[in-house]
Amino acid sequence: MQNPAPSPSETTQPSLILRLLRGTVRLGVTVSFIAVAAAAVYFGASELTRRAEAVPPPDAAAVTPVSVTPITSESEYVVDRVFIGQVEPQRSANVSFELNGQLDQILVDEGDEVAKGQLLATLDTALLEVERDRLTASRDAIAAQLSFAQKTVERNAKLIEQGFTSQARLDEAVAQQDELLSRIGELDAGLRDVTVRIEKSSIEAPFAGQITARHVDGGETLRAGELVLGMVEVVSPQVRIGIPLDVDPMLLTDVEIEIAGQSYRTELATLRPDVDPVTRTRTALFNLQDGPDVTFGQTARVHVLDPVQSAGTWVPTTALKEGTRGQWTMLVADAQKTVRLAVVEVLHAENDRVFVRGAFPEGTVLIDQGPQRVTVGQRVAFSAAE
Numbered sequence: 444m445q446n447p448a449p450s451p452s453e454t455t456q457p458s459l460i461l462r463l464l465r466g467t468v469r470l471g472v473t474v475s476f477i478a479v480a481a482a483a484v485y486f487g488a489s490e491l492t493r494r495a496e497a498v499p500p501p502d503a504a505a506v507t508p509v510s511v512t513p514i515t516s517e518s519e520y521v522v523d524r525v526f527i528g529q530v531e532p533q534r535s536a537n538v539s540f541e542l543n544g545q546l547d548q549i550l551v552d553e554g555d556e557v558a559k560g561q562l563l564a565t566l567d568t569a570l571l572e573v574e575r576d577r578l579t580a581s582r583d584a585i586a587a588q589l590s591f592a593q594k595t596v597e598r599n600a601k602l603i604e605q606g607f608t609s610q611a612r613l614d615e616a617v618a619q620q621d622e623l624l625s626r627i628g629e630l631d632a633g634l635r636d637v638t639v640r641i642e643k644s645s646i647e648a649p650f651a652g653q654i655t656a657r658h659v660d661g662g663e664t665l666r667a668g669e670l671v672l673g674m675v676e677v678v679s680p681q682v683r684i685g686i687p688l689d690v691d692p693m694l695l696t697d698v699e700i701e702i703a704g705q706s707y708r709t710e711l712a713t714l715r716p717d718v719d720p721v722t723r724t725r726t727a728l729f730n731l732q733d734g735p736d737v738t739f740g741q742t743a744r745v746h747v748l749d750p751v752q753s754a755g756t757w758v759p760t761t762a763l764k765e766g767t768r769g770q771w772t773m774l775v776a777d778a779q780k781t782v783r784l785a786v787v788e789v790l791h792a793e794n795d796r797v798f799v800r801g802a803f804p805e806g807t808v809l810i811d812q813g814p815q816r817v818t819v820g821q822r823v824a825f826s827a828a829e
Contacts, residue, residue, distance in 0.1 A: 506822055506823060506824045507816060507817055507821065507823050507824070508823070508824045508825070508826045509776070509810050509812070509813060509814075509816070509817060509823045509824070509825065509826065510810070510811055510812040510813065510825075510826050511776055511808040511809060511810055511811060511825050511826075512808060512809045512811040513808055513809075514756050514758075514775070514803050514807055514808060514809050515756055515757075516754060516755070516756055516803075517754070517755060517756060517757070517798075518752065518753075518754055519750050519751060519752050519753060520750075520751055520753065520755065520757075520790065520791050520798040521748050521749065521750050521751070522748075522749045522750075522751055522791060523746055523747075523748060523749075523793075524690070524746070524747045524748075524749050525744050525745070525746055525747075526684050526685065526686060526687075526744070526745050526747065527684070527742060527743070527744055528682050528683050528684030528685065528742075528743045528744075528745065529682070529683060529740060529741065529742055529743055530680050530681075530682055530702060530731075530737050530738065530739055530740065530741045530743055531680070531681060531682070531683055531739055531740070532652075532675040532676045532677070532680060532681070532739055533676055533679055533680070533681050533730075534650055534652070534675070534676040535655075535673070535674070535675040535676070536649055536650075536652075536673070536674050536675075537670050537672075537673050538563065538564075538646050538649075538670075538671050538672040538673070538674060539646075539665075539667075539668050539669055539670050539671050540564075540566060540643070540644070540646065540665055540667060540668075540669070540671065541643045541667055541668075542566065542640060542643055542644060542667055543664075543665065543666055543667050544566035544567060544568075544644060544664070544665060545566060545567040545662070545663070545664045545665070546564065546565075546566060546567075546659055546661055546662060546663045546664075546665055546671075547565045547566055547567040547568070547661075548564060548565045548661065549563070549564040549657070549659060549660070549661050549671070549672075550562055550563055550564060550565075551563050551564075551654050551657075551672065552654065552657060553654050553655065553656060553657050554653065554654060555653065555654045556651075556652070556653050556654075556677070557648040557651065557652060557653070557654065557674065558648065558651050559648055559649070559650050559651045560647050560648060561647060561648045562645060562646070562647055563645075563646045563647060563648055563654075563671075563672060564645070564646045564659075564671055564672065565644060565645040565646075566644035566645070566665070567644075568640075568641050568644045571637055571640050571641050571644065572641070574633075574637050575634060575637040575638070575641070578630050578633045578634045578637060579634065581630055582627060582630040582631065582634065585623055585626045585627050585630060586627060588623050589620065589623040589624060589627060592616060592619045592620040592623050593620055595616040595619070595620075596616040596617050596620050599612050599616050646671065646672070648674065650676055651676065651677075651678070652674045652675050652676040652677055653674060653675060653677045654672055654673070654674050655673045655674055655675050656670075656672065656673030657671075657672055657673075658670045658671055658672065658673075659671050675739065679730060679731070680731050680737055680739065681712060681728050681729060681730050681731065682700055682702075682709065682728070682729045682731065682743045682745070683726060683727075683728055684726075684727050684729070684743065684745050685719060685722045685724030685725070685726060685727075686714070686724055686725050686726075686727045686747075687723075687724055687725075688718070688723075688724070688725065690747060690749065691749075692714055694747050694748065694749060695711045695714065695727060695747065696710075696711055697710075698711075698729070698745055698746060698747055698748075699745075699746050700729060700731070700743050700744065700745045700746075701743070701744040701745075701746065702737050702741055702742070702743050702744075703737075703741060707731050707732070707737075708732050709729040709730060709731055709732060709745075710729065710730050710732060711727060711728075711729055712728040712729060712730045713727070713728045714726075714727045714728075715727070715728075727745075729745065751790075751791070753790055753798075753800070754800065755790055755798050755799055755800040755801075756798070756799060756800075756803075757796050757797070757798055758773060758787075758796065758797060758799055758809055758811075759795065759796055759797075759811055760792070760794075760795055760796055760797055761811075762774075762809060762810070762811055762814060763787075763789070763797060763799075764814075766786065770786050771786070771787050771788070771789055771799070772784050772785060772786050772787065773785055773787060773799075773809065773810075773814070774810045774814040774817065774819070775803065775807050775808060775809055775810060776807070776808050776810060776823055776825075777804060777806060777807055778804075778805070778806030778807070779822075780822055780823055780824065780825065781820065781821070781822055781823075782810070782817050782818065782819050782820060782821045782822075782823055783807075783819065784819050785801050785802075785803065785807075786801060787799035787800060787801035788800045788801065808825075810823075
């Protein structure tokens with residue numbers, strides 16, 4: 444006789460109990476591992492803390508010493524404006540003859556120094572001298588006739604008193620005398636004309652100077668006004684420079700002019716009232732007080748110190764840094780010796796310094812050397828020199 448089959452509930456109950464036991468064991472093992480790991484972390488952290496506490500703390504970082512300069516506010520800055528011109532003589536002349544004629548002699552050459560009134564060149568005056576001799580001979584002949592006419596007038600005047608001649612004879616003698624006087628006057632004028640033409644057939648130096656050009660060689664037939672020589676005055680050279688209209692003429696009374704790297708003191712000779720239509724400047728002429736060794740035509744630079752009214756301060760060029768959006772910045776230290784960043788506006792720049800405008804609180808100083816060694820917000824110490 445067969446045993447009856449177990450019911451489903453009797454089969455499922457032992458399996459459920461077995462699974463519960465297995466889950467309990469796994470949970471216990473997991474909790475044990477977690478506890479062991481937590482204990483290991485705890486004891487490890489405690490050991491690290493103990494070791495860290497056993498290590499002595501590092502020394503505090505030393506405060507960086509910096510070189511500083513007080514920021515001094517100024518009400519103006521001076522701009523050295525430079526204008527270009529050239530050296531030229533005070534007087535120059537292109538010498539020529541006033542009359543036509545054949546060139547006889549030219550007595551100087553290029554580069555020769557001449558004195559005022561020195562003979563430079565002459566025309567051939569042979570025809571003029573012949574004309575002068577002819578006029579002189581004619582005058583002598585007329586003078587002899589005049590002497591006879593004057594005696595005739597005297598004789599006729601006495602004869603009229605004695606009643607031996609008529610008034611008509613006396614009048615005729617007087618008329619002849621007057622005619623001869625007029626002819627002598629005409630000959631004297633002719634002689635003066637010839638004398639003047641002979642004098643104008645030579646060229647004399649109008650002033651002391653140096654010959655710069657010789658346009659003829661001798662023997663040419665020249666027209667009146669044709670260039671023969673060029674000359675310049677070599678003493679007291681002057682400088683011609685165009686000055687813009689915005690420059691105060693009072694600034695030109697005492698300036699320095701640089702020529703070939705050397706500076707000369709000058710005085711303003713004249714400032715023309717008109718404006719050059721090409722350069723739109725006024726022409727200024729300066730006399731060099733101590734420049735006899737300069738060469739005409741050299742480039743000259745006049746330095747005009749023009750003050751500009753504007754508040755600001757001078758700082759070294761190396762102190763500037765380019766900031767964002769085209770701004771300029773520099774590092775400063777405030778009264779608490781903390782590095783700050785100051786934004787400034789550059790008004791004027793020179794070789795090694797710039798004139799800037801900015802807001803600087805009381806006690807602010809400029810870090811003038813080694814600003815790259817510090818950063819904004821860092822505490823610094825001022826060097827012993829400061």
